[in-house]
Amino acid sequence: MSTTASAMTTSQRRLPGRSPSKTVLFVLASLISLPLLVVVFSIFNPAPEIWRHLLDTVLSEYISNSIKLMLGVGLLSLILGIVPAWLTTMFRFPLSKQLEWALLLPLAMPAYIIAYTYTGVLDASGPIQTLIRDLTGWGFRDYWFPEIRSMGGAITMLAFVLYPYIYLITRAAFINQSVCSLEAARTLGCGPWKVFFRIALPLARPGIIVGLSLVLMETLADYGTVQYFGISAFTTGIFRTWFGLGNSAAAAQLSALLMIFVAVLVYVEYWSRQKQRYHHISTRFSSLVQKPLHGYQAVIATIVCSLPVIAGFIIPVCFQMYWALLTYVDVIDSAFLTQIWHSVLLAALAAVIATALALFMAYGKRHTASTFTRLAVNISGMGYAIPGTVIAVGVMLPLAWVDKMVDSYFRSHFDVSTGLILSGTLFALLFAYTVRFLAVSLKTVDAGLTKIKPSMEEAGRSLGLSEFRLLRKVHIPMMRGSLLAAFLLVFVDVLKELPATLILRPFNFNTLAIRAYELANEERLADAACPSLAIVLVGIIPVIYLSQSISKSRPGHEFNA
Amino acid sequence: MNSTLELKNVSVAIEGCTILDSISFNLTEGAIGCLLGPSGCGKTTLLRTIAGFEQPFEGEVWISGIRASDKRHLVAIEQRQVGMVFQDFALFPHMTVKENIAFGLAGLSGRHRKQRIRELVDLLKMDDFLNKYPHRLSGGQQQRVALARAIASRPRVLLLDEPFASMDIGLREHLAREVREILKQDGITAVLVSHNQLEAFAMADVVGVINDGRLLQWDTAFNLYHRPGNAYIADFIGEGVFIPGTVIGEKSVETELGIISGSAPLAALPGSPVNVLIRPDDILHDDDSTMTAVVHKKAFRGAEFLYTLALDSGTQLLSLVPSHHNHPVNEAIGIRLEIDHLVVFPPEA
Structure with missing residues (x-):
């Protein structure tokens, strides 16, 4: 970077620390975007016979099932998310303070794990149906019981664990924007119900849509649940096409088609976030006075708000604990400990890489005003929207190509086969995790960095701090929390990740998630409880982090402080 | 109504x-x-x-x-x-x-x-x-x-x-x-x-x-x-200073500015010490006046100057003066009292 300070405009203020080179930033961003680009550009490598085959056989089923899933999960999570968000924001009732954060707990539960658990609970040999038979003396086929392994079951399972996205964002929207507007509406003659439908809900709409698009992205990305319930959706289709039929080109084409769905959701999310800005015209927040509920109203509120927590967290965790107690003697062996070690190792490595990259990119974006760099960094942050299966395909194709080239070069020149250096090793897996979860760390680090206002740096410099001391005295203390949060969030996400791990892991390399998947697919649902419970317990960490940020985000409280 | x-x-x-x-x-x-x-x-x-x-x-x-x-x-x-x-x-x-x-x-x-x-x-x-x-x-x-x-x-x-x-x-x-x-x-x-x-x-x-x-x-x-x-x-609304005085009659107070009389009976008994409110518009600048005070500070307000004046005893007063009367700091200027509303309060404990 040139040191001619006079040439710099205000938007290019020189900030402390050496600015990351633009070239390095660009190379990194391109690497991160590579899997996405590979998949998207496979569209331009048309294979009419593949498409004809897909059209003739499975494509319409994939599309209709994915749409049904999205509709069902979307609708159910809207109800499960918005109603408690409104009740906990506006009213005080027994347990309301606890439910405020407890409603986030299902986020700790990966969808495939809740699916395994409820199948264990509800299927024909599970405790519920056994109890019914014991009580009534009926046989297996003498009564009707809802089939959990169905479209309805999958929708319910996904909604139980995904509604917190809507709850979280909607609640923030309710808290942030409407207090004064709500009061204004009351003085203009609206009763509480009318206020909700005419003001609060429309005002929160952009936020609700952001939450909904995240839920739908997760629904499209889900592999474990639909696979286990035998529903043909895009992710299972890609997996089957790749491994079952060995047709990587068709898998890439399917991935590209799935990405069109995802792109629509990403656009909707982006657009709603833009709109959300206009909905914040208020500069002053008055603190929200929660109205206490009494009698039957309080009881109903408590029940309505606890149901999602009970269904999405308490019931599955209780059964997991129960089964873990029954099976831990057999399940916890040296192999299990190795799986824990593998999970922790992978998660920690990926988290370090993702956090370091995020730090580098966030500073890079801050230092250079070039739109190109910004674009590169923003594209690198898109991975959260891409299903793990698609990323796996996008990682596998180029790495396998490189491996093949290297192998043939060494064979022809040295008569040595190098085998799979990249695609069959942890490298591929870590690469895929970084692509998928860089967004998480980038967002967290970026948020931390924006808290350090340029004026603070200027104040520091004007008070005589050198660049290095500024970094040490201002940046590091202020960034420490965000870096830790970024590390933890990626760590937990990697630990829970299933489809990419399944596709990209080295031979016989098992993690907790893989173990739970394998045991469940062998119908050893009780045995799957130990690895599942381990994943859920670790998954609580980001929930704690989120719940803290919620209580801090109440502007009224800040204002009164 | x-x-x-x-x-x-x-x-x-x-x-x-x-x-x-x-x-x-x-x-x-x-x-x-x-x-x-x-x-x-x-x-x-x-x-x-x-x-x-x-x-x-x-x-x-x-x-x-x-x-x-x-x-x-x-x-x-x-x-x-x-x-x-x-x-x-x-x-x-x-x-x-x-x-x-x-x-x-x-x-x-x-x-x-x-x-x-x-x-x-x-x-x-x-x-x-x-x-x-x-x-x-x-x-x-x-x-x-x-x-x-x-x-x-x-x-x-x-x-x-x-x-x-x-x-x-x-x-x-x-x-x-x-x-x-x-x-x-x-x-x-x-x-x-x-x-x-x-x-x-x-x-x-x-x-x-x-x-x-x-x-x-x-x-x-x-x-x-x-x-x-x-x-x-008195302090919150508008500007002004309090100067000490003594009640000498039903409607009069003696201060270092002389005897000030109001139109309404005072709430304090004769002989008791009081603080008298003097607003900037109570003090008029008058070159012919025998009473003088030294300009201590001045603030330009466009049409007027707000002068902070000091009496010999050190007591400070505020005075609003049309701004063509531009006097330097430390100059003694003639002042005259024109108090329509006599406001007194018991001195603070």
């Missing part, structure tokens, strides 16, 4: 902490009152109590002859027919200006609603931005919309919470006068909350000074300035 708004010994507590202590006042129909006080004195809570957001634990709020709040009853906010203009205006961002204004007119028929909107648009000159969304408006325009929305349904009382706080200082007084005219045209009874006295004087018929949750004086602006009820108000 009947009072439209009457508060009787209203006390309000929030989370167990008493914010307002036995507030009483009343406003006749069409009058504009202002609650004036430093931030944190409870004036906004008082406004919210009138609106029905807070419930008093003692006392009563009467609106148009109906008991709206007391310790047991609380008429619902939406049934009180109070309009409110919020400090940040709280316009509904998802509705156009027109929809915002029409929000409270749901009870009117289509024709009447249109007619009322037209009246307001003319009254507040909103033609240019009637179909825009609030985020496209300037602060002044937003304020007009907020006012229009609040008065659209002809509320019994209009409440305004620091309505000019987010405006440029230069604009505030002007807007306050403009809003006053509009309210007077429509005959609206209104209560305004402010911490800016110029704004309060520009807009209100009656001003109440609040401090620490107590209403210290409920009076015209003129009386607050010239006949303040206690030393706090």
Whole structure:
């Protein structure tokens, strides 16, 4: 970077620390975007016979099932998310303070794990149906019981664990924007119900849509649940096409088609976030006075708000604990400990890489005003929207190509086969995790960095701090929390990740998630409880982090402080 | 005349902490009152109590002859027919200006609603931005919309919470006068909350000074300035200094400026020491006067200088002098007293 300070405009203020080179930033961003680009550009490598085959056989089923899933999960999570968000924001009732954060707990539960658990609970040999038979003396086929392994079951399972996205964002929207507007509406003659439908809900709409698009992205990305319930959706289709039929080109084409769905959701999310800005015209927040509920109203509120927590967290965790107690003697062996070690190792490595990259990119974006760099960094942050299966395909194709080239070069020149250096090793897996979860760390680090206002740096410099001391005295203390949060969030996400791990892991390399998947697919649902419970317990960490940020985000409280 | 708004010994507590202590006042129909006080004195809570957001634990709020709040009853906010203009205006961002204004007119028929909107648009000159969304408006325009929305349904009382706080200082007084005219045209009874006295004087018929949750004086602006009820108000409203003196008669005080006599009997007994309020407009500059004081500081205010003058004893006075009398610091200038309102308070303990 040139040191001619006079040439710099205000938007290019020189900030402390050496600015990351633009070239390095660009190379990194391109690497991160590579899997996405590979998949998207496979569209331009048309294979009419593949498409004809897909059209003739499975494509319409994939599309209709994915749409049904999205509709069902979307609708159910809207109800499960918005109603408690409104009740906990506006009213005080027994347990309301606890439910405020407890409603986030299902986020700790990966969808495939809740699916395994409820199948264990509800299927024909599970405790519920056994109890019914014991009580009534009926046989297996003498009564009707809802089939959990169905479209309805999958929708319910996904909604139980995904509604917190809507709850979280909607609640923030309710808290942030409407207090004064709500009061204004009351003085203009609206009763509480009318206020909700005419003001609060429309005002929160952009936020609700952001939450909904995240839920739908997760629904499209889900592999474990639909696979286990035998529903043909895009992710299972890609997996089957790749491994079952060995047709990587068709898998890439399917991935590209799935990405069109995802792109629509990403656009909707982006657009709603833009709109959300206009909905914040208020500069002053008055603190929200929660109205206490009494009698039957309080009881109903408590029940309505606890149901999602009970269904999405308490019931599955209780059964997991129960089964873990029954099976831990057999399940916890040296192999299990190795799986824990593998999970922790992978998660920690990926988290370090993702956090370091995020730090580098966030500073890079801050230092250079070039739109190109910004674009590169923003594209690198898109991975959260891409299903793990698609990323796996996008990682596998180029790495396998490189491996093949290297192998043939060494064979022809040295008569040595190098085998799979990249695609069959942890490298591929870590690469895929970084692509998928860089967004998480980038967002967290970026948020931390924006808290350090340029004026603070200027104040520091004007008070005589050198660049290095500024970094040490201002940046590091202020960034420490965000870096830790970024590390933890990626760590937990990697630990829970299933489809990419399944596709990209080295031979016989098992993690907790893989173990739970394998045991469940062998119908050893009780045995799957130990690895599942381990994943859920670790998954609580980001929930704690989120719940803290919620209580801090109440502007009224800040204002009164 | 009947009072439209009457508060009787209203006390309000929030989370167990008493914010307002036995507030009483009343406003006749069409009058504009202002609650004036430093931030944190409870004036906004008082406004919210009138609106029905807070419930008093003692006392009563009467609106148009109906008991709206007391310790047991609380008429619902939406049934009180109070309009409110919020400090940040709280316009509904998802509705156009027109929809915002029409929000409270749901009870009117289509024709009447249109007619009322037209009246307001003319009254507040909103033609240019009637179909825009609030985020496209300037602060002044937003304020007009907020006012229009609040008065659209002809509320019994209009409440305004620091309505000019987010405006440029230069604009505030002007807007306050403009809003006053509009309210007077429509005959609206209104209560305004402010911490800016110029704004309060520009807009209100009656001003109440609040401090620490107590209403210290409920009076015209003129009386607050010239006949303040206690030393706090004398200090809070306008500028001035206190100089020590001794009561020598029913209406006279002796000070180092000489004997000052007022028109009304003093509350203090002859012989007792008092502090005498001297306003800047009580001290006139007069080159022919024998009494002199030394210019200690001066502040240029355009039409006038505000001189801080020191007497021989060191006592300081303020004096407003037309600005063509430009005297340097440390020069002794002639002064003359012209005190129409003699205000004395017992010296502070």
